[in-house]
Amino acid sequence: MNSYFNAEKISENVYWVGAVDWHVRDFHGYKTQRGTTYNAFLIIDEKITLVDTVKKEFASEMLARISSVIPPEKIDYIISNHAEPDHSGSLPEAIAAIKPEKLFASSFGAKTLKPYYDIDADVVPDGSSISLGKGTVTFVETRMLHWPDSMVSFYDRDGVLFSQDAFGMHLAGSKLWADEYPADILDYEARKYFCNIINVQSGKVLALLESLPKLNLDIKIVAPDHGPLIRKDFDKVLALYHEVATQAPVPRAVVVYATMWHATEMLARAFADGVRAQGMEVKMLDLAVSDRSEVMTEVANAGLIAFGAPTMNNNVFPAMMDTLTYVRGLKPLNKTGFAFGSCGWSGEGAKQISEQINLMKFEQPLPFLQVKYRPSDEEMKRAFDAGYQLAEQLCAKCAK
Amino acid sequence: MEKYICDVCGYVYDPEKGDPDNGIAPGTAFKDIPEDWVCPECGAPKDSFSAE
Numbered sequence: 001m002n003s004y005f006n007a008e009k010i011s012e013n014v015y016w017v018g019a020v021d022w023h024v025r026d027f028h029g030y031k032t033q034r035g036t037t038y039n040a041f042l043i044i045d046e047k048i049t050l051v052d053t054v055k056k057e058f059a060s061e062m063l064a065r066i067s068s069v070i071p072p073e074k075i076d077y078i079i080s081n082h083a084e085p086d087h088s089g090s091l092p093e094a095i096a097a098i099k100p101e102k103l104f105a106s107s108f109g110a111k112t113l114k115p116y117y118d119i120d121a122d123v124v125p126d127g128s129s130i131s132l133g134k135g136t137v138t139f140v141e142t143r144m145l146h147w148p149d150s151m152v153s154f155y156d157r158d159g160v161l162f163s164q165d166a167f168g169m170h171l172a173g174s175k176l177w178a179d180e181y182p183a184d185i186l187d188y189e190a191r192k193y194f195c196n197i198i199n200v201q202s203g204k205v206l207a208l209l210e211s212l213p214k215l216n217l218d219i220k221i222v223a224p225d226h227g228p229l230i231r232k233d234f235d236k237v238l239a240l241y242h243e244v245a246t247q248a249p250v251p252r253a254v255v256v257y258a259t260m261w262h263a264t265e266m267l268a269r270a271f272a273d274g275v276r277a278q279g280m281e282v283k284m285l286d287l288a289v290s291d292r293s294e295v296m297t298e299v300a301n302a303g304l305i306a307f308g309a310p311t312m313n314n315n316v317f318p319a320m321m322d323t324l325t326y327v328r329g330l331k332p333l334n335k336t337g338f339a340f341g342s343c344g345w346s347g348e349g350a351k352q353i354s355e356q357i358n359l360m361k362f363e364q365p366l367p368f369l370q371v372k373y374r375p376s377d378e379e380m381k382r383a384f385d386a387g388y389q390l391a392e393q394l395c396a397k398c399a400k
Numbered sequence: 401m402e403k404y405i406c407d408v409c410g411y412v413y414d415p416e417k418g419d420p421d422n423g424i425a426p427g428t429a430f431k432d433i434p435e436d437w438v439c440p441e442c443g444a445p446k447d448s449f450s451a452e
Binding site for chain 1: 408409441442443444
């Protein structure tokens, strides 16, 4: 069959039939500066099976890629590993075109697909398998990684682990394999993806990393639902996941701030210079030009985080509360925090930040620094000293 | 009777309401729920709950 969108073979019996979303930049509030992909897969066996779908607007492209291998109506089964609309959005269109014998999902997957699309799925229990004829697909639930319904499935014949959102990243490209991309980009995007999507369930990730080898799966390919596929050095990806999920303190600082008339910025710069004088790496992020997902990426990668913002109409500057709410929800661990800010009159800002830092369960060895209008030399020195002192403490903590 | 919160997703088990969809009658104390019961929102096991 002719097609102007083609499937790409990833193993003897499995094809990639997904879509590349080059220009998405706001992914439910996550800044995807490199776009993303929605990976769907076609297994050719006695029972032809489609694993996940793509975002709604790419449905026809996915069906065209399938058509380059077989007519879609030849598909027998669809597996829904994850019901989030970027993977299930094309299900109604796919079901209409395919009329599958069965649609498989986890128990929570069935409960999610029903309200979204009024679709009834066949529930596959955790650890169960289905035969496709020559090969078998085994399902492993990964609840809350990162939705209740999340599961991964393993096709033993080709050794492909369809890992859904696990081990994925937002990275658009025309190459399928991770080893075809620069390592530093993969490292950054994998970390960013983890800390913005999965961080809150780090404990579950560590448990899964522990239990995964016990399943004795002969994994040759890891095929996530976003970004490139992994055929080499999966152990390095596992090591990265272990590192980011452990969240051990790292000797690096980040200064996150908002400013109106540069007074808070002055304090931010003095604090950063204190960290620098101590010898520690530090990064500054102005919320006027840095979005919350970028901030979270740097927060995850640092042991010391200073948050500074002006007071505006008796409250902390709104962009700071947005960021703090977001970061708090992702539950970063083992951090030290510091709050500062400037005000004209009432001066609630730094105190409100300090309260949020406590709610995040960061250590907060120093009291917040609140200044009026413009920091004095003495207040600038206090900000510098805070940076120096907290960097020194973090160094000691990391050396343990 | 004490309410219990799921540490994974934040669902709150209220003994007054129970979880009738999953066979837990209203008025059932958290300790009397069978061990194989899971959080109706996210599927976390019973031991993932803490007293609110």
